[in-house]
Every structure is written in structure tokens, then in C-alpha cells.
Amino acid sequence: MTIEIRVPTLGESVTEATVATWFKKPGDAVAVDEMLCELETDKVTVEVPSPAAGVMAEIVAPEGATVGVDALLATLTEGEGAKPAPAAAAPAPAATPAEPASTVDVMVPTLGESVTEATVATWFKQVGDTVAQDEMLCELETDKVSVEVPAPAAGTLTEILAPDGATVQAGGKLAVIASGAGATAPASAPAPAAAPAPTTTGKDVENAPSANKLMAEKGLTPDQVTGTGKDGRIMKEDVLNAAAKPAPAPAAAPAATPRAPVPADDASREERVKMTRLRQTIARRLKESQNTAAMLTTYNEVDMGAVMDIRKEYKELFQKKHGVKLGFMSFFTKACVHALKEVPDVNAEIDGTDVVYKNYVHMGVAVGTPTGLVVPVVRNADQMSFAEIEKKIAELGQKAVAGKLSMAEMQGGSFTISNGGVYGSLMSSPILNPPQSGILGMHKIQDRPMAINGEVVIRPMMYLALSYDHRVVDGKGAVTFLVRVKEALEDPRRLLMDL
Structure with missing residues (x-):
């Protein structure tokens, strides 16, 4: 079945956008709600998630193209191609278990001229998560720019060597991915019980990477943000809306107001945040x-x-x-x-x-x-x-x-x-x-x-x-x-x- 990927509603008075980046290419397997591309308007950046699991068939609007609301962006062939990639290889099931899983190192990319180290800002994946090739794994901060690190291969993230906040050198090792047989079904059998979780609660869907980044910058947790994406997925605009709202007054405030209030300690009302x-x-x-x-x-x-x-x-x-x-x-x-x-x-x-x-x-x-x-x-x-x-x-x-x-x-x-x-x-x-x-x-x-x-x-x-x-x-x-x-x-x- 072919599914059309169209430009979503862009916001009040916004009628067109520019296709900024495609994160998938024709032939790539995609999971439901996986980010396909990013659109830029005069006011905001809009992320377009996949409405279903399947395989990218055709990109109609390339990067740099100007598109109107509801314009056709791409087509998707729906099916299980997003997970068991070798569906066409059904005649040879015996070969699948025999295929050895290999490991792929995730390395710190080139950071730029005269830049030798970076700080791991945010991991968007956890150990045990299945990742697609070129899916964003983490974001690094250097003295001048943020650097996104994509997955070099499809598979399962088996080890994170540099956690959030760690300082890493150019060319250093960040993580390990098990590819091969482990790429299609979580070969690390210890976590099969976690698989049903996303289907039992819509809140377990993966948030947009840019939303995760912005929540970290604003000091917000997912519980404080209402997701408007598919199945409650948190988008970048949701974080901006949450950050703009005044902080709710503590529920216990009225009852905790004595006739002679005791001045609060200044330190208890301060917040210390490490500079980026x-x-x-x-x-x-x-x-x-x-x-x-x-x-x-x-x-x-x-x-x-x-x-x-x-x-x-x-x-x-x-x-x-x-x-x-x-x-x-x-x-x-x-x-x-x-x-x-x-x-x-x-x-x-x-x-x-x-x-x-x-x-x-x-x-x-x-x-x-x-x-x-x-x-x-x-x-x-x-x-x-x-x-x-x-x-x-x-x-x-x-x-x-x-x-x-x-x-x-x-x-x-x-x-x-x-x-x-x-x-x-x-x-x-x-x-x-x-x-x-x-x-x-x-x-x-x-x-x-x-x-x-x-x-x-x-x-x-x-x-x-x-x-x-x-x-x-x-x-x-x-x-x-x-x-x-x-x-x-x-x-x-x-x-x-x-x-």
C-alpha cells in the first residue's frame, strides 16, 4: 500500500515552507513516527514524521524546494519493511540465524579547524534501542557549533562510552552498534519485554530530536510538555509553548502561608546551571x-x-x-x-x-x-x-x-x-x-x-x-x-x- 507524505498545517497565516533537510532517502526503511524531513517557514521549523512503518519510495519535493500546505512531499510503501528489512529474502530463512552480527563503532566526527574536543550534550537513544542508518544518535557541543552524530549503520545500540556531559576528543569513540542480524530484530534478547511498551502507552513514542535538545536547554522534562505530534510525540513547537507558559504556583502555597512568614533562604531560590x-x-x-x-x-x-x-x-x-x-x-x-x-x-x-x-x-x-x-x-x-x-x-x-x-x-x-x-x-x-x-x-x-x-x-x-x-x-x-x-x-x- 502506498502512503502519501504531505505538508502539515504550518500555522496561522503561514502558507508555504522550504524543504530544509531530508533525513531519509528512497529505499530506506522507516519506523512509524520516525522523522523524515524538516521544513522551514518564516517563523518556525516544522518536522514531518512518518505516519506508518515502511520503505521510502519516492521524494517528490527535494531539499530547497518551496512547498504549500498539503503539498505532496514523498511517498511511502507501507509494510513491515521498516523492521525485517530482508522481507524479499523469505525463501532463505535458514540463512538469517546463521548471519553473524557485527559491531560498528560510533566515532566523534571531524569538529572543524582548530577544534579538538567537544562535550556530549544529549543522547537521543539509549542502550538497547534499535536505530536506523543515518538516524541521529546524539549531539555534541563545541566552542562554536553543535554537531549532530548520525548512526553509521542500522542495528542496536549496545554500548554508550561517553554519556551526557562527557568531554570527547576528535576521532574518539562514542558508542557501539551491533549491526547485521541484530539490526532487524533486537538481537540483544535481554530486552524483549520492553518491546510491547510503546504500544501500550502512546507517551512512549520517540520525541523529535530538536524537541529533546530544546527541553534540555530550557530545563524542562517531558512531563512538563504536552505533545501535539502523532500519539503524543513532543515536537519543537510544543517545547516553545511550554517554556512560554508561566510556572504554575505550588499547590500547597495557600495552606503554607503562615501569618508571620519566614523569609526563604536565598540559596533555596537560586538555580545553578552549567554554562554550555x-x-x-x-x-x-x-x-x-x-x-x-x-x-x-x-x-x-x-x-x-x-x-x-x-x-x-x-x-x-x-x-x-x-x-x-x-x-x-x-x-x-x-x-x-x-x-x-x-x-x-x-x-x-x-x-x-x-x-x-x-x-x-x-x-x-x-x-x-x-x-x-x-x-x-x-x-x-x-x-x-x-x-x-x-x-x-x-x-x-x-x-x-x-x-x-x-x-x-x-x-x-x-x-x-x-x-x-x-x-x-x-x-x-x-x-x-x-x-x-x-x-x-x-x-x-x-x-x-x-x-x-x-x-x-x-x-x-x-x-x-x-x-x-x-x-x-x-x-x-x-x-x-x-x-x-x-x-x-x-x-x-x-x-x-x-x-
């Missing part, structure tokens, strides 16, 4: 930046009216032709590239007793994520069009929020833009991202009365802040840079004429 590797690295690098660079900040303000008018006039044509929205970031990137050509010191860095001038602009774009600030890099931004910049920033932003940025995508930046305005910041002093010598801080656009040609006019204004390393950049250069950015944004025609 990413947060430790952010803290260390920011402090290093303050201790190393002679950091100074200069400020200006820009009238955003011209940019807003252009976006309003051309946004529909731009999106129709290029398939991406025309945002503010492409204007700021172009303006910074223009200013960096005139003031190359801001795009340079100190290396020992040398100053290294960059004849290119690799633009870092600071992105806030649930686990901390990351700075993916738009490489060769000086050679890109508005549309290319918008597409790349959107792609990197989605990867950052999903925790799927690679090491290469966060290295080599020569200058950074940080937009605190998305959080409502009116003015701030950004901290340098070493070894860079400059970072531009964008802020909230706010209508303010301005004196123009002797008259008071209400204009959409934004404060700009340039933090710079005074060891490389003089005050004159910093002010000139910021003025050029202001001029380019207030009259974008200057960018076309290189003025």
Missing part, C-alpha cells in the same frame, strides 16, 4: 576583546526614510524576481562595503607587529540564537548583489537558529554588523569580534522630530555605533567611515555611482 561550551566561549572571547583591543566607540544617526521608500516601492518586484524579501541588511552591507573601500583600516587586523589589510570583505552578521550569539560570515560580500546578500543572510540565519552552521561558515570574517534594533535597542556599544578591528551596531528605527531646512519634521531615525580598535583605526578614520555609511543610506544613489 558556546556560552563559555562567548564569555571568554568578549573578555579577551576588552582586554586586548584599545576599543573605542563613535556614534552617528541616519535618516532611514530613503531606504524605507525604496523597499516600499520595489519590495514586490524584488521578491517576484529574486525569490527573497528586500530587507535592511543588504543596504547596510552595501553601505559598509562602500565605506570600507575608503577606510581600509576598519577592515584590517593586527597580527603580531604587522597590520594585515584585507582586499576583500567577508561580512560577519551577528545572529542571536536560543543557545547564544553566533556570527556567520557572508564571504566576498563586496562582490555580491543586493539579492545575493539577502539570500545568503537568510540562509545563514536559518542555519544559525537551527544550530546547523558549519565551522567554515563562521570563520574568516573581516568586519561585523550587529542589529540590536530587532530586540528594540535604541543605542548600545557593540564589542569587537577579534581579531577584527571594527563592528557596526544598528539600532531601532524611531520617529523623531528633526530640524530640516529650518523646519521641524518627523523622520524615521536610527542611531549607528561603530566600535573600533584604536590601535589600528584613528579617530578620523572611524568618524569618516560612519559618515560614509550614513551618506550611502540617506542617498542610496551614491552606491550606484560609487560616491
Whole structure:
């Protein structure tokens, strides 16, 4: 029987999504509720579980495709193919018991340039669990990114050598999988009694991996989250909803309120949580930046009216032709590239007793994520069009929020833009991202009365802040840079004429 896999409801006012990742390919065996693919919308990431056990037959919407609600994603051949994979080999049952089970080591993957160790953040499988090939086993945290570890083969997880919280070296051994005969039926006979459990209670279904990760980050347990997936499976959105709810007042609170309350001990009302590797690295690098660079900040303000008018006039044509929205970031990137050509010191860095001038602009774009600030890099931004910049920033932003940025995508930046305005910041002093010598801080656009040609006019204004390393950049250069950015944004025609 063929089953169609279709795009689920994406949420209020959301009509389409992009296929981000397929976790299965045609011919792969899948179990009921096993995650097949991940869709990305403007607001959330949506995981698509398998409605039945069987074999993937065809993928209709490949990665990168844009799909509408209820669009056909793939087809599944229903049956027992998800478990006894060699169903077609029924004529030779005698060969099955004779087939030896082999072991496969699960190793720490390459972590990236200059990264030698990681922390085991979360195991999504337990010893005795049956796993499919390429199914996610655990997640590792490095100083910069999260790394997912897939199963190298189908089988049964027989041993976990590095538990949650353990520090592991690149190339180290994480676990052992028994493959072969043990892959189709739990060959480790000690646990047959546990098999019926999932069918007796719908709450024993496997939660979405991204939901497990988010529960760990938010300090929630599955009992505190109501799953809306099939058979009560907990999805990422369920965790976000649970985290947004106010904590319920303790049931015993009314009865436990004496006439003369005794002040609670401060320690009993505190919570101690170990910092993630990413947060430790952010803290260390920011402090290093303050201790190393002679950091100074200069400020200006820009009238955003011209940019807003252009976006309003051309946004529909731009999106129709290029398939991406025309945002503010492409204007700021172009303006910074223009200013960096005139003031190359801001795009340079100190290396020992040398100053290294960059004849290119690799633009870092600071992105806030649930686990901390990351700075993916738009490489060769000086050679890109508005549309290319918008597409790349959107792609990197989605990867950052999903925790799927690679090491290469966060290295080599020569200058950074940080937009605190998305959080409502009116003015701030950004901290340098070493070894860079400059970072531009964008802020909230706010209508303010301005004196123009002797008259008071209400204009959409934004404060700009340039933090710079005074060891490389003089005050004159910093002010000139910021003025050029202001001029380019207030009259974008200057960018076309290189003025």
C-alpha cells in the first residue's frame, strides 16, 4: 500500500515552507513516527514524521524546494519493511540465524579547524534501542557549533562510552552498534519485554530530536510538555509553548502561608546551571576583546526614510524576481562595503607587529540564537548583489537558529554588523569580534522630530555605533567611515555611482 507524505498545517497565516533537510532517502526503511524531513517557514521549523512503518519510495519535493500546505512531499510503501528489512529474502530463512552480527563503532566526527574536543550534550537513544542508518544518535557541543552524530549503520545500540556531559576528543569513540542480524530484530534478547511498551502507552513514542535538545536547554522534562505530534510525540513547537507558559504556583502555597512568614533562604531560590561550551566561549572571547583591543566607540544617526521608500516601492518586484524579501541588511552591507573601500583600516587586523589589510570583505552578521550569539560570515560580500546578500543572510540565519552552521561558515570574517534594533535597542556599544578591528551596531528605527531646512519634521531615525580598535583605526578614520555609511543610506544613489 502506498502512503502519501504531505505538508502539515504550518500555522496561522503561514502558507508555504522550504524543504530544509531530508533525513531519509528512497529505499530506506522507516519506523512509524520516525522523522523524515524538516521544513522551514518564516517563523518556525516544522518536522514531518512518518505516519506508518515502511520503505521510502519516492521524494517528490527535494531539499530547497518551496512547498504549500498539503503539498505532496514523498511517498511511502507501507509494510513491515521498516523492521525485517530482508522481507524479499523469505525463501532463505535458514540463512538469517546463521548471519553473524557485527559491531560498528560510533566515532566523534571531524569538529572543524582548530577544534579538538567537544562535550556530549544529549543522547537521543539509549542502550538497547534499535536505530536506523543515518538516524541521529546524539549531539555534541563545541566552542562554536553543535554537531549532530548520525548512526553509521542500522542495528542496536549496545554500548554508550561517553554519556551526557562527557568531554570527547576528535576521532574518539562514542558508542557501539551491533549491526547485521541484530539490526532487524533486537538481537540483544535481554530486552524483549520492553518491546510491547510503546504500544501500550502512546507517551512512549520517540520525541523529535530538536524537541529533546530544546527541553534540555530550557530545563524542562517531558512531563512538563504536552505533545501535539502523532500519539503524543513532543515536537519543537510544543517545547516553545511550554517554556512560554508561566510556572504554575505550588499547590500547597495557600495552606503554607503562615501569618508571620519566614523569609526563604536565598540559596533555596537560586538555580545553578552549567554554562554550555558556546556560552563559555562567548564569555571568554568578549573578555579577551576588552582586554586586548584599545576599543573605542563613535556614534552617528541616519535618516532611514530613503531606504524605507525604496523597499516600499520595489519590495514586490524584488521578491517576484529574486525569490527573497528586500530587507535592511543588504543596504547596510552595501553601505559598509562602500565605506570600507575608503577606510581600509576598519577592515584590517593586527597580527603580531604587522597590520594585515584585507582586499576583500567577508561580512560577519551577528545572529542571536536560543543557545547564544553566533556570527556567520557572508564571504566576498563586496562582490555580491543586493539579492545575493539577502539570500545568503537568510540562509545563514536559518542555519544559525537551527544550530546547523558549519565551522567554515563562521570563520574568516573581516568586519561585523550587529542589529540590536530587532530586540528594540535604541543605542548600545557593540564589542569587537577579534581579531577584527571594527563592528557596526544598528539600532531601532524611531520617529523623531528633526530640524530640516529650518523646519521641524518627523523622520524615521536610527542611531549607528561603530566600535573600533584604536590601535589600528584613528579617530578620523572611524568618524569618516560612519559618515560614509550614513551618506550611502540617506542617498542610496551614491552606491550606484560609487560616491
